[in-house]
Amino acid sequence: MVQADIIDLWIYQQKKKRGIAMHLELNGSEYKVSAGGLTVELLPKEFALLQFLYRNRGRTFSREQLLDKVWPMEYPVERTVDDHIYRLRKKLRQLGGIDIKTIRGFGYSLAIPGGLAGVAVNPATNDPELRDTMREVFMKFHVYGQGNSMLTLARQQDILGYELDPHYSMVVHFVQGDLEWLIHTDEIPLKDRLFYLNVFYFFIGDPREKVEYAERLIARNLLNPPEQTELEILTMLDMYTLAGQPEKALERLKRSYQVIAGPGFENFIPVTVITELFIHLAAGAGDEDLERMDEAVSRILQDKPFLREIGNYKVVKGLWKLRREQWIEGERLINEGLQVLDMSGFVPLRFYALYKIHHFCRMFLTGSVSDRKYSSLFAAELEACGLARLEHTLEHILLPLLETP
Incomplete structure (x- = not known):
């Protein structure tokens, strides 16, 4: 006798039998789901995925979480989840009433679906005031570098009754380091993803080559205006510095300060002064000048305690100590900085910090214990985030854009 895993559920088949309750039966031995006299046969993993989602209905799960729960001890890619969801939706469509x-x-x-006819489960979803409020909350968490807070809000959309703004949908994936999604999604136009894809691309290979690429990207004016500005006044400063051209970074820094002096750029001040400290460190400034800049950074971070900037600041100060051969203190500060970036939940920023540490050590501390240590950490992170595997895919997307007339 076949033992079935039966789950009692009363749902309303709104499309076919409005108002008539249906009995949904999940048969775990044969991987079948039945309702209203119809039976659909699923593959084992499709069944396991449906069963897990049902037992946790109303909760939202990321691809990574679903991989952990439905594919334990296996090593599929996140695209596996999307493919199974697509096939599962297609098979369940004939039953009606079930929506992933x-x-x-x-x-x-x-x-x-179900409940009282004409009564919305989350009537606030279409409220414009709530939508604007939630966007403001996301913006505030973004500014403070609270990536984990952003992810928590994203997970609670159904419960809180709002729909995540499309832009912050993309930002949330970026915060998680979800490069696969940024490459393959069709939810967001390529132009809107372009800056975030390029941020990852800048991490790969020789900084001197990436500087030349970034200069061409700026000249083509392919990014949205806010992201074009960020690339020109901030990202390029570090890129020139790591490419061994701190004099170009200092020249561009003058324009950066002109821009952030204007309205709407006050939150750019902390990262800019930290970057100035980093440029002067690479340019060989003396301790007296560096200490003066360091005091200015400390004062600013007291007023604007942004996690990303605090983590970045500790990393830069640690590099300063390493260059002065204060090895223990330098590594302590760098490790604290990486821990803060871990706390922030901004995966790409921790990776970017390792990128900066790795290339700074190559420039000034070649062959040292710290050079070997952080080069190894950077290589491991490069592999873990999938950049090594996706480099050619990124090039296939990005490089033709610079060649288009």
Whole structure:
């Protein structure tokens, strides 16, 4: 006798039998789901995915979480989840009443329609005031570098009754270091993803080559205006410095200060003064000048305690100590900086810090214990985030854009 895993559920098949309750039966021995006299046969992993989502209906799960729960001890890629969701939706469509929702910016959730006719489960979803408020909350968390707070809000869209703004849908994936999604998604136009894809691309290879690429990118004016500005006044400063051209970074820094002196750029001040400290360190400034800049950074971070900037500041100060051969203190500060960036939840920024440390050590501390240590950490991070594997895919997307007339 076949033992079935039966889950009692009363749902309303709104499309076919409005108002008539249906009995949903999940048969775990044969991987079948039945409702309203119809039976659909699933593959084992499709069944396991449906069963997990049902038992946690109303909750949202990222691709990574679903991989952990449905594919334990296996090593599939996140695209595996998308493929299974696509096939599962297609097979369940004939039953009606079951909806696996894509929660913009985070993952998937099983929705079971039903309840009182004409009564919305989350009537606030279309409220423009709530939508604007949630966007403001995301912006504030973004400014303070609270990536984990952004992810928590993204997970709670159904419960809180709002829909994540499309832009922050993309930002949430960037915060998680979800390069696969940024490459393959069709939810966001390429132009809007371009800056974030390029940020990852800048991490790969020789900084001197990436500086030349970035200069061409700026000249083509391919990015959205705010991101074009950020590339020109901030990102390029570090790129010139790591490419061994701190004099170009200092020249561009003059324009950076002119821009951030204007309205709307006050939150750029902390990262700019930290970057100035880093440029002068690479340019060989003396301790007296560096200490003066260091005091200015400390004062600014007291007023604007942004996690990303605090982590970055500790890393730069640690590099300063390493260059003065204060090895223990330098590594302590760098490790603290990396821990703060871990706390922030901004995966790319921790990776970017390792990129900066790695190339700074190559420039000034070649062959040292610290050089070997952080080069190894950077290589491991490069592999873990998938950049080594996706480099050619990124080039296939990005390089033709610079060649288009």
